[in-house]
Amino acid sequence: MPMRLGYLYSRYPVISQTFCDAEMLALERRGVELEIGSINPPFTSLRHGHCAKLRAEVRYGPPPRVVRTVAKLARRDGIWPAVLVAKYEARYGPAFKAGQRARNALFFAEHFLRRGVAHFHVHFARHATHTALFVKEISKIGFSFTAHAQDFMLDVGSDELLREMCREAAFVVAVSDYSRELLIQKCPDAAGKIHRIYNGVDLRKFQAGPPRSPALRPRVLSIGRLIEFKGFRDLIAACAELKKRGIQFECEIIGDGPLLRALQDAITAAGLDGIVQLPGALSQEEIVCRLADCDVFALASIVDSKGASDILPTVILEAMATGLPVVSTRLSAIPEMVRNGESGLLVNPGDVEGLANAIESLLRDEQLRARLGAAGRGKIEEKFDVDKTAAQLLGLVEAVAVPRSPLNHADRRLKRCAHLVWEWPNPKLPGLDRELAAIAGAPVYVWRSGSIAPAKRSERLVQALEFLPDAIVIKAEWDADRAGAHEIESWQRELPPACNTADYLEAARVALYLGPKLARSGIHHLHATDSRALLCAWILQRFAKITISATIESPPAFASDVMERLLASCSGGRVSDAKIRAGFDGRFLLEPKPPRWRRLFRPGGAYISEQFLQQWRNQLETWSR
Known part of the structure; x- marks a missing residue:
C-alpha cells in the first residue's frame, strides 16, 4: 500500500512558493499518495501550469461559521483541546490565537484521520506549524516541518514557540547549512532532529539552452516578490550606473508586491523607463520562457530594516538550472549555491557599484557567461535536483510514519x-x-x-x-x-x-x-x-x-x-x-x-x-x- 502523506499549508497555492509544488510533484512520481490541506484559500486565481499535474486534491478549510460549529460540537463531545489552548494562551498571549489554531486543527485532524494519513508535513514555521501542534494533539498523527527564512527568524514571533514546534515535530528540515546552524542556535535541544535538505528544482522543466544571439540587446532578468530584502532598489540603481557607462542593455524585474509603485517611481526618476520593466507576477511557464531569453540573472538580496532576508532564493536555483550566469550577494546561504568566480559572481549586500561592475563584466564577456552558466547547471544537477531532495525527505518520513487505515464512513x-x-x-x-x-x-x-x-x-x-x-x-x-x-x-x-x-x-x-x-x-x-x-x-x-x-x-x-x-x-x-x-x-x-x-x-x-x-x-x- 503506498505511503499516504499529508501536507498542511496556511495558504495554498502561493505563486512564489514553487519549491512546494516541485517537492510534492516529485513525491507523487515516487508513488506517494498525498493529502493536501490548506487552512486558507489563495490570495489570487493566478496558477502555475504545473499545479494541474498534481494528482492530489487540495482540501480547503470550511467557512468560518462552519469552523465555529465544528468547535462547538468538539466541546460538547469532549474532544476540544482545552488544556493545550489554555497553555498557549497563558504562555504566548492572545496575539498567537491559540483558539483559532485549535478550531482549524479540528477539521484537518478529522480529515487526515478519515483519509488514513500516516504523517503530515508543513512548510514554514508559522501559523500552519502552530496549527500542526493541535492537529497532532487531537489526531495523534505525527508531523514534521520545513523552516525556510524569515518564518523562523522573525515571523514566528517567539523563540519559545519555535522550540516547542521543534520539540513536537518528528523531524525538522532546514533548507541550507546556514539556516540549519541558525535553527540549532535557537533550538539546541532539537539539534539531532534538524536535517538540511535543499529546496529542489525540476530539471525537466528548467533546461540549459543555446546562448542568445549577439545581435540582440543584452538582457538582465530578476525575479521575486517586490519587497525590501530582495534588493530591487539596488538593482535599479546599478542599472542607472550601467546606463551612465553607456552600456546597451535591458532589465526585467518579474514579480508583484507592496513596493511596485515605489520601484516604478525609482525607475522613472533614474531615467530608466523603457530600459527597466516591471511586468508583474507571471506563471512559471512564462518565467521559464523569460529565463531562456536573457543573458544574466541578478538578485541583489539584502537584510531589510526588520532584519529579514532571503536564505536560499529558489529563483537563483532556477536560473542556474537554465544555465544562466548569476550575480547575487554574499548573504546567508546564497554562497552555498553560487561560488564566486566558479558558478556566478557575488558582491557585498548594498554594494551598488560592485553589482554594476559584476553585471557589466558578464554583459561584455560571452565566454565568462558560458563558463559560469555551465558550472551553475552542474551544481544544480549535483545538489539541487528535486528528485534527489524529495527522496531525502521521503526517507525521513518513512522512518517515522505510522501507517493508518482510512476511516470509511460512506454508505x-x-x-x-x-x-x-x-x-x-x-x-x-x-x-x-x-x-x-x-x-x-x-x-x-x-x-x-x-x-x-x-x-x-x-x-x-x-x-x-x-x-x-x-x-x-x-x-x-x-x-x-x-x-x-x-x-x-x-x-x-x-x-x-x-x-x-x-x-x-x-x-x-x-x-x-x-x-x-x-x-x-x-x-x-x-x-x-x-x-x-x-x-x-x-x-x-x-x-x-x-x-x-x-x-x-x-x-x-x-x-x-x-x-x-x-x-x-x-x-x-x-x-x-x-x-x-x-x-x-x-x-x-x-x-x-x-x-x-x-x-x-x-x-x-x-x-x-x-x-x-x-x-x-x-x-x-x-x-x-
Whole structure:
C-alpha cells in the first residue's frame, strides 16, 4: 500500500512558493499518495501550469461559521483541546490565537484521520506549524516541518514557540547549512532532529539552452516578490550606473508586491523607463520562457530594516538550472549555491557599484557567461535536483510514519450517488436537513455557506458536508481550462433566454471544478437539492457523463421554461408542485402535503414522512448502482 502523506499549508497555492509544488510533484512520481490541506484559500486565481499535474486534491478549510460549529460540537463531545489552548494562551498571549489554531486543527485532524494519513508535513514555521501542534494533539498523527527564512527568524514571533514546534515535530528540515546552524542556535535541544535538505528544482522543466544571439540587446532578468530584502532598489540603481557607462542593455524585474509603485517611481526618476520593466507576477511557464531569453540573472538580496532576508532564493536555483550566469550577494546561504568566480559572481549586500561592475563584466564577456552558466547547471544537477531532495525527505518520513487505515464512513449503497447543495443552511428549504440526514454516508457537496448558523438539531450535519472552496479557487480552475470553459459557455445557448448569464457562469465554474472531483470519487449520479444546484448539475451531466436528479423548491429560482429544459434531463426527483410532476411521466415523486393540523399549527414547515424518506432513499440507491 503506498505511503499516504499529508501536507498542511496556511495558504495554498502561493505563486512564489514553487519549491512546494516541485517537492510534492516529485513525491507523487515516487508513488506517494498525498493529502493536501490548506487552512486558507489563495490570495489570487493566478496558477502555475504545473499545479494541474498534481494528482492530489487540495482540501480547503470550511467557512468560518462552519469552523465555529465544528468547535462547538468538539466541546460538547469532549474532544476540544482545552488544556493545550489554555497553555498557549497563558504562555504566548492572545496575539498567537491559540483558539483559532485549535478550531482549524479540528477539521484537518478529522480529515487526515478519515483519509488514513500516516504523517503530515508543513512548510514554514508559522501559523500552519502552530496549527500542526493541535492537529497532532487531537489526531495523534505525527508531523514534521520545513523552516525556510524569515518564518523562523522573525515571523514566528517567539523563540519559545519555535522550540516547542521543534520539540513536537518528528523531524525538522532546514533548507541550507546556514539556516540549519541558525535553527540549532535557537533550538539546541532539537539539534539531532534538524536535517538540511535543499529546496529542489525540476530539471525537466528548467533546461540549459543555446546562448542568445549577439545581435540582440543584452538582457538582465530578476525575479521575486517586490519587497525590501530582495534588493530591487539596488538593482535599479546599478542599472542607472550601467546606463551612465553607456552600456546597451535591458532589465526585467518579474514579480508583484507592496513596493511596485515605489520601484516604478525609482525607475522613472533614474531615467530608466523603457530600459527597466516591471511586468508583474507571471506563471512559471512564462518565467521559464523569460529565463531562456536573457543573458544574466541578478538578485541583489539584502537584510531589510526588520532584519529579514532571503536564505536560499529558489529563483537563483532556477536560473542556474537554465544555465544562466548569476550575480547575487554574499548573504546567508546564497554562497552555498553560487561560488564566486566558479558558478556566478557575488558582491557585498548594498554594494551598488560592485553589482554594476559584476553585471557589466558578464554583459561584455560571452565566454565568462558560458563558463559560469555551465558550472551553475552542474551544481544544480549535483545538489539541487528535486528528485534527489524529495527522496531525502521521503526517507525521513518513512522512518517515522505510522501507517493508518482510512476511516470509511460512506454508505456503500449510496457511495456512487452524491448530493449538491447550493447553500447550507438555507431557511428557504425547510426539508433539506431531514433529507440530508436520511442519506447519511453519501457524499454531499456544498457551494455556499448560508448567512445563518445551523439549527441545533442540524449541527451535526456539518461533519458530513464537504464545503467547496471559495470563488478564487473555482475561478483558478476555470482560467486553467480555457478550452473546457469556452465549451461550457457555449451550452448556455441551449437554454431559454430567461436563464441569467451571471447565474449560468457561477454554475458553470462550480461544475468545471466539481467534475474531476466526481470522477475521482467514482460518482455515477448527482442529486441537486434545489433549482440552482440543478443548473450546475445540468452542466455537469454534459461533460462528466453522470445521471442527475433534483428536488425542486416552490417557487423555483428560474422561469418555467428554463426549469422545463433543466428537468427534462433528469432521471427523476422530487417536487411539491403537482403541475410540474404531471409534465414528466411520473418520474418525479410528489412530496406529500402535511396533514391539516400541521398546516394550522406549523405553517410553512416542511413535512416529509419517514415512509416517504425511505421511498426516496430506495430511489437514490437505484440510481447509485
